[in-house]
Amino acid sequence: MDVIWGVSVDEVAWGGAIAFYLFLAGIAGGAFLTASMTDLFSKKQYPKVIQSGAYIAIVSIIVGLGLLVVDLGRPFSFWKLLLHVNMGSVMSIGVFIVSGFTGLSVVYGVLVWLNAAAQKQIRITSANTEVAATSVGQGLQAFRKPVAGLGILFSIGTATYTGFLLSAVTTNNFWHTPFMGIEGIPFLPILFLVSAISTGLAATLIGALNCGDLTTYKKIDMVLIILEIVLIFILYLSVKPVFFSGSMAVLFWLGVVILGLMSPLLLSIYSLAKHKNVILPVCGMVVIGGFCLRYFVVYTGQLFK
Amino acid sequence: MAKKYSMIINLAKCIGCQACTVACKFQNKVPEGQFRTKTPANGLKGTYPNVSQYFIKEACQMCQKAPCVSVCPTKASYYNEDGVVLIDVDKCVGCKYCMTACPYDARFLNKETGAADKCTFCYELKVSKGEKPACVSTCVGGALMFGDLNDPLSEASQFLAKHKGEVRKPELGTHPNVNYIYEGVVK
Numbered sequence: 020m021d022v023i024w025g026v027s028v029d030e031v032a033w034g035g036a037i038a039f040y041l042f043l044a045g046i047a048g049g050a051f052l053t054a055s056m057t058d059l060f061s062k063k064q065y066p067k068v069i070q071s072g073a074y075i076a077i078v079s080i081i082v083g084l085g086l087l088v089v090d091l092g093r094p095f096s097f098w099k100l101l102l103h104v105n106m107g108s109v110m111s112i113g114v115f116i117v118s119g120f121t122g123l124s125v126v127y128g129v130l131v132w133l134n135a136a137a138q139k140q141i142r143i144t145s146a147n148t149e150v151a152a153t154s155v156g157q158g159l160q161a162f163r164k165p166v167a168g169l170g171i172l173f174s175i176g177t178a179t180y181t182g183f184l185l186s187a188v189t190t191n192n193f194w195h196t197p198f199m200g201i202e203g204i205p206f207l208p209i210l211f212l213v214s215a216i217s218t219g220l221a222a223t224l225i226g227a228l229n230c231g232d233l234t235t236y237k238k239i240d241m242v243l244i245i246l247e248i249v250l251i252f253i254l255y256l257s258v259k260p261v262f263f264s265g266s267m268a269v270l271f272w273l274g275v276v277i278l279g280l281m282s283p284l285l286l287s288i289y290s291l292a293k294h295k296n297v298i299l300p301v302c303g304m305v306v307i308g309g310f311c312l313r314y315f316v317v318y319t320g321q322l323f324k
Numbered sequence: 325m326a327k328k329y330s331m332i333i334n335l336a337k338c339i340g341c342q343a344c345t346v347a348c349k350f351q352n353k354v355p356e357g358q359f360r361t362k363t364p365a366n367g368l369k370g371t372y373p374n375v376s377q378y379f380i381k382e383a384c385q386m387c388q389k390a391p392c393v394s395v396c397p398t399k400a401s402y403y404n405e406d407g408v409v410l411i412d413v414d415k416c417v418g419c420k421y422c423m424t425a426c427p428y429d430a431r432f433l434n435k436e437t438g439a440a441d442k443c444t445f446c447y448e449l450k451v452s453k454g455e456k457p458a459c460v461s462t463c464v465g466g467a468l469m470f471g472d473l474n475d476p477l478s479e480a481s482q483f484l485a486k487h488k489g490e491v492r493k494p495e496l497g498t499h500p501n502v503n504y505i506y507e508g509v510v511k
């Protein structure tokens with residue numbers, strides 16, 4: 020800002036790195052949820068989905084945390100976040116949720132990997148080693164379900180946390196928007212949770228392309244997209260129009276609405292009717308749309324007050 | 325007794341000379357291009373013969389219910405024993421959460437330390453030694469006043485008893501300890 024004449028420049032405290040972090044944390048949560056739910060409820064059918072989700076979760080959360088640390092004013096003091104706790108600060112609570120999630124997703128990923136490796140070995144080795152390999156694997160695999168179960172709680176926690184982080188800023192009119200005007204129920208955690216599951220599922224499916232019939236997943240993703248459209252519509256009605264103006268208008272209408280929601284929805288309806296395989300474009304658009312959403316929310320909340 | 329330090333800014337007396345801006349940079353060694361306080365013009369309004377213009381000093385408003393303190397994950401932002409909002413540079417990780425929460429754009433990341441920075445009312449360097457903040461003692465127009473509102477005899481209390489002080493963005497419930505006097509200026 021100009022000292023004397025008060026010409027303000029559009030400066031935001033949280034920029035692209037934070038938007039990308041929120042997006043990746045959402046992907047990680049959604050991917051973990053996809054993998055662990057599949058694991059718990061229909062293990063045999065979709066081993067590739069489980070692997071894809073488990074690995075994507077690890078990579079996304081670790082890259083996301085890396086971005087977060089690099090964006091700090093003092094990156095080398097990040098450990099102080101673990102040392103000094105403020106239970107009244109959403110970020111402080113989030114540090115522990117995300118750390119727990121990261122730990123669990125790494126453990127889960129290793130278990131999934133060991134299991135996959137063991138399965139492979141069974142196929143290629145003689146009957147003798149088959150017994151040995153499975154017994155070693157089996158011991159550890161007993162932990163897999165509890166880890167998946169606990170991880171589900173933490174992944175939901177991580178995905179909603181990204182929303183609470185912003186909605187807790189009571190002085191920000193956009194971030195603090197309540198759900199349907201109900202004071203006490205913030206909007207963003209709900210929106211970000213749905214978007215996290217949708218984008219995480221989409222990313223997982225991209226990783227498990229051509230792995231049998233994924234129709235069930237496609238249908239779930241369609242439901243999530245519709246749900247998100249409803250939520251975005253409610254958001255649009257709940258806040259002042261200025262938040263959707265200027266440079267943010269393009270991002271919102273083109274990126275979030277058309278690219279991220281409408282196109283994938285129409286394309287998947289078409290594909291279900293015509294039995295065409297369009298997972299890659301549909302899921303690709305959902306993922307990019309999810310990023311646009313985070314970017315839009317992070318920026319518009321700070322640019323217009 | 326705990327103090328309730330307050331700054332009073334009498335807008336009609338401010339001539340926009342930026343002596344406060346400069347004094348603050350001297351006193352607090354604020355990095356190049358960054359400011360703990362500044363006094364920009366509040367737009368030129370109206371047409372002849374009713375043209376108006378005033379300058380409005382901006383800095384941390386020393387909120388008694390400070391959003392920056394409640395969001396800070398490490399308690400680096402805190403209220404000291406006299407209710408002044410300060411930053412413990414050693415605890416600050418530079419996450420900028422406080423900057424997103426402050427509705428007065430009072431904070432910035434210090435280029436040299438990487439930690440959040442803002443006006444301290446010159447607490448450590450001046451006020452705790454019984455002196456006034458650097459901006460107040462340097463003010464050319466006599467527009468700035470500083471004192472303890474818990475002491476009814478202080479200059480600040482006396483002044484506020486006679487003049488109407490207003491805080492910025494009262495609707496946010498931050499309860500600032502910086503009072504603006506708009507008497508004599510066209511808002």
Ligand code: SF4
Pocket residue numbers: 383384385386387390391392393409425426427428429430431442498
């Ligand atoms: S003005 Fe901003 S930095 Fe100062 S106490 Fe209030 S919220 Fe915190």
Ligand code: SF4
Pocket residue numbers: 395396397398399400401411415416417418419420421422423439440
């Ligand atoms: S930048 Fe520093 S003072 Fe501000 S919220 Fe983060 S840790 Fe606290």
